[in-house]
Structures are given as C-alpha cells and as structure tokens.
Amino acid sequence: xxxxxxxxxxxLIEPGPVVLLTTARRGRPNVMTMSWHMMVEFTPPRIAxxxxxxxxxxxxxxxxxxxxxxxxxxxxxxxxxxxxxxSGSEVDKFExxxxxxxxxxxxxxxxxxxxxANLECRVVNTRLxxxxxxxxxxxxxxxxxxxxxxxxxxxxxxxGRFVVDGEVxxxxxxxx
Amino acid sequence: xxxxxxxxxxxLIEPGPVVLLTTARRGRPNVMTMSWHMMVEFTPPRIAxxxxxxxxxxxxxxxxxxxxxxxxxxxxxxxxxxxxxxSGSEVDKFExxxxxxxxxxxxxxxxxxxxxANLECRVVNTRLxxxxxxxxxxxxxxxxxxxxxxxxxxxxxxxGRFVVDGEVxxxxxxxx
Numbered sequence: 001x002x003x004x005x006x007x008x009x010x011x012l013i014e015p016g017p018v019v020l021l022t023t024a025r026r027g028r029p030n031v032m033t034m035s036w037h038m039m040v041e042f043t044p045p046r047i048a049x050x051x052x053x054x055x056x057x058x059x060x061x062x063x064x065x066x067x068x069x070x071x072x073x074x075x076x077x078x079x080x081x082x083x084x085x086x087s088g089s090e091v092d093k094f095e096x097x098x099x100x101x102x103x104x105x106x107x108x109x110x111x112x113x114x115x116x117a118n119l120e121c122r123v124v125n126t127r128l129x130x131x132x133x134x135x136x137x138x139x140x141x142x143x144x145x146x147x148x149x150x151x152x153x154x155x156x157x158x159x160g161r162f163v164v165d166g167e168v169x170x171x172x173x174x175x176x
Numbered sequence: 177x178x179x180x181x182x183x184x185x186x187x188l189i190e191p192g193p194v195v196l197l198t199t200a201r202r203g204r205p206n207v208m209t210m211s212w213h214m215m216v217e218f219t220p221p222r223i224a225x226x227x228x229x230x231x232x233x234x235x236x237x238x239x240x241x242x243x244x245x246x247x248x249x250x251x252x253x254x255x256x257x258x259x260x261x262x263s264g265s266e267v268d269k270f271e272x273x274x275x276x277x278x279x280x281x282x283x284x285x286x287x288x289x290x291x292x293a294n295l296e297c298r299v300v301n302t303r304l305x306x307x308x309x310x311x312x313x314x315x316x317x318x319x320x321x322x323x324x325x326x327x328x329x330x331x332x333x334x335x336g337r338f339v340v341d342g343e344v345x346x347x348x349x350x351x352x
Contacts, residue, residue, distance in 0.1 A: 008334075014211050015331035015339055016192010033351075035190050038214040040226050040308045048224060048310060050216050074345075081347045127303055132216045132312060134224060136304070152342070155191035155331070158184075160349030163191055166328070166342020169250075171257045173336030175209075 001102070004117065004142040009045035010176075012071055012117050013037065017153030018080055018162070020070040021051070022101075022109040025060035029101060029110050031093050032057045033084030035156045037069070042176065045139040046124065052133050056088040061135060065123035066107040069137075070115035073151035074164050081160055106141045116148035177278070180293065180318035185221035186352075188247055188293050189213065193329030194256055194338070196246040197227070198277075198285040201236035205277060205286050207269050208233045209260030211332045213245075218352065221315040222300065228309050232264040237311060241299035242283040245313075246291035249327035250340050257336055282317045292324035 013019075021034045037049035047069065051058050061067055072080055079097045086093065094101055094110075101110035104120045111118040120143075125136035152165040189195075197210045213225035223245065227234050237243055248256055255273045262269065270277055270286075277286035280296045287294040296319075301312035328341040 011334040014192075015333050016190075036215045038224065038226065039212045040310055046308070048214065048308070050214065077345060078347060081349045081351075085350050125304070125308070128301070128312070132222070132224070132301070134216055134312075136308060136310075154345070155341075157191050158187040158352060160347045160351070162345050162347070163341045164343045164345060165331075165339045167340045169253060169330070169338050169340060171254060171336045171338070173257045174261050175257075175336070176334060 001111070001118065001143040002146050004144040006045050006139060006142055007043050009119060009139050009142050010039045010042050013039050013047055015153070016155055017071055018156050020072060020080065020083065020112060020115065021057060022068040022070060022112065023057045023060035023064065024109040025064055029094065030057055030060060030088035031083055031099065033080050040136060047121065047137045047139065049135055049137065050133050051135060061123065062126070062129065064108065066109055067121050067137065068104055068107065068109045068111055069119040069121060070112040071117040071153065072115050073148060074154050076114060077154050077162060080154070104141070111143060116145045116151040118143045177287070177294065177319040178322050180320040182221050182315060182318055183219050185295060185315050185318050186215045186218050189215050189223055191329070192331055193247055194332050196248060196256065196259065196288060196291065197233060198244040198246060198288065199233045199236035199240065200285040201240055205270065206233055206236060206264035207259055207275065209256050216312060223297065223313045223315065225311055225313065226309050227311060237299065238302070238305065240284065242285055243297050243313065244280055244283065244285045244287055245295040245297060246288040247293040247329065248291050249324060250330050252290060253330050253338060256330070280317070287319060292321045292327040294319045
C-alpha cells in the first residue's frame with residue numbers, strides 16, 4: 001500500500017461507497033459493514049458516521065476511539081454482505097471471510113489488504129453519539145493500493161441491492 | 177409527484193447521490209448542490225448534512241430550520257454543476273437553470289419538479305452546526321416522480337468528475 005495524501009480522502013468518501021470499519025478492543029479486532037457516513041471537512045479530512053449500539057463494534061469504537069475505514073471494490077461484494085450479516089460477538093470475521101489484516105501506522109485497528117483504500121481514523125467528537133449514534137472521525141493516515149488503480153465501488157440501496165459504479169462524466173466546475 | 181412512504185427514504189440517500197437542497201427566507205427560495213449527507217435513522221427518516229457558513233443557504237437553513245432535498249438524475253448533471261458554481265446571493269438559480277418550483281406540503285422551501293424525488297425536511301438538531309456545520313434533518317414528507325421510474329444518479333469524486341450509476345447486483349442479505 002502507498003501513502004495517499006490526506007487532501008484526496010474526500011474524493012473516496014464523498015461518492016458514498018459501502019465501506020468496512022475495523023475496530024479493536026483488548027487486542028481483538030473486529031470488522032463491520034457501513035453505509036451511513038459522509039465527509040464533514042476536507043483538510044484535515046473529517047468523516048461523520050453512524051455506528052449503532054446494536055452493532056458489536058459500537059462499544060469498541062466508543063471506548064478505544066479509533067477505527068480504520070477500508071473501502072472494498074465490487075469484487076468483494078459477497079464478502080461485504082457476509083460481514084454485514086454476522087456479528088463479531090460470535091465469529092472472527094477476518095478468518096471467516098479470508099481478510100488479510102495489516103498493522104496500521106497510527107491506530108490499533110487493522111488495515112484490510114484486499115481493500116483498495118484504508119483510512120486510519122481517530123474519534124474527535126462524540127456529542128451526538130447518545131442521541132444519533134453519530135461519531136465524527138478525523139483521518140490521520142491514508143493508504144491506497146497501487147495494484148487497484150481503477151476500482152469500481154458499490155452503493156447500497158437496501159436489502160442486498162447494490163448499484164455498481166458505471167460510466168464517468170467530467171464537467172467544467174470550480175468546486176473541489 | 178406521488179407520495180413516497182417515509183420508510184423507503186433511506187434507499188434513496190444511503191447510496192450517496194449528489195442532491196439539491198432548497199431553502200427559503202423572507203419568501204425568497206434558493207437552491208444549492210450538496211454532496212455531504214448521510215442517513216442517521218430509518219424511521220422517522222433522519223438525515224445529517226453539511227452546509228457551510230460560506231454557502232448562501234446556510235443562514236436560511238439555520239434561521240428557518242426547513243429545507244427540501246431534491247434528487248436529480250444524470251440528465252440534470254450540467255445544471256447540478258451550474259447550481260454549485262454560483263451563489264443565490266447574486267442570481268435566481270431557479271430562473272437561470274430553468275427549474276420548476278412546486279409548493280411543498282409541510283415546509284416553505286419548494287420542491288423541484290425536474291427531480292425524481294423530493295424530501296421535505298425540518299431541522300431537528302443543530303448541536304454540531306457551530307463546530308462542524310452539521311445539521312440533522314427529519315424527513316416529514318417524501319415524493320417521487322412516477323415518470324422517472326429508473327433514474328440513474330450521480331456521485332461526485334471531485335472537480336466536476338462524477339460516477340454515474342451502473343449495473344445493479346442483488347445479493348441475499350438480512351440487512352434492510
């Protein structure tokens with residue numbers, strides 16, 4: 001994996017792909033599927049996300065205040081669904097779904113080698129956790145996989161139905 | 177436009193399309209382009225979004241606490257960019273871009289007839305507005321256009337580059 005400039009992180013999150021979220025607690029990592037997230041700041045890149053108390057990852061995220069957002073391409077769609085349909089309280093999802101963990105540089109939760117991008121994050125705001133399960137994260141280190149230069153991501157529209165990235169159009173714009 | 181059940185709203189927002197946001201203040205409506213938004217609750221549907229103080233819409237949204245999220249299909253991409261590249265402080269964007277406004281049922285900001293879905297929203301949480309420009313909205317009424325049954329949305333990856341919805345895949349899943 002190569003270092004990705006932090007100023008480019010929003011270009012991966014703003015289009016709204018399904019992502020994986022890794023956490024770690026007491027030395028034991030876990031991973032969940034996540035679709036409710038958005039950018040809140042370009043630089044330093046900050047991301048808001050919703051992790052429900054019903055998710056096994058919730059307590060680890062709230063306690064350890066660190067996570068990794070790993071972005072899968074469409075080839076991982078079946079695993080992404082599988083990860084979303086079981087709980088880390090019952091299984092080691094990394095083992096079950098054949099995910100290769102890689103040590104992160106700045107946080108304890110692991111990177112996922114099969115994902116084309118990995119974002120190491122720290123929790124910076126928990127004021128809306130109790131009312132909306134909303135965490136604000138800051139990306140402290142970002143990585144991309146040079147062997148996946150043109151990944152197509154997936155976008156969830158409910159009940160296992162995903163729209164895959166299609167054609168690209170570029171229009172003259174002054175907006176970043 | 178037909179009423180859309182509120183329980184289906186998340187299926188439109190979760191995949192992360194670029195949307196338009198209408199506001200109104202002192203009887204004058206405005207519209208902006210928005211890409212930083214996410215679901216925070218299924219039912220009642222709640223949506224978090226980032227509207228910057230640099231946006232002309234910010235003061236109207238904070239003061240009137242109402243807005244409409246209108247979702248455009250790819251055919252409107254050129255207008256979506258145009259709307260994002262000028263300010264309501266200088267132009268009537270509805271007139272400039274030929275958008276047809278329709279009165280909403282429950283809020284003052286208008287619906288946009290050319291969009292395939294329109295979500296009437298009230299602001300329900302402003303605790304992160306000062307620090308992150310983050311508003312939490314609740315959708316109180318939703319509409320869809322039966323004449324646009326299979327819209328393809330656009331997802332912004334920066335600097336006027338958009339990924340258009342491509343193929344659809346459906347995988348067995350227990351998740352909503």
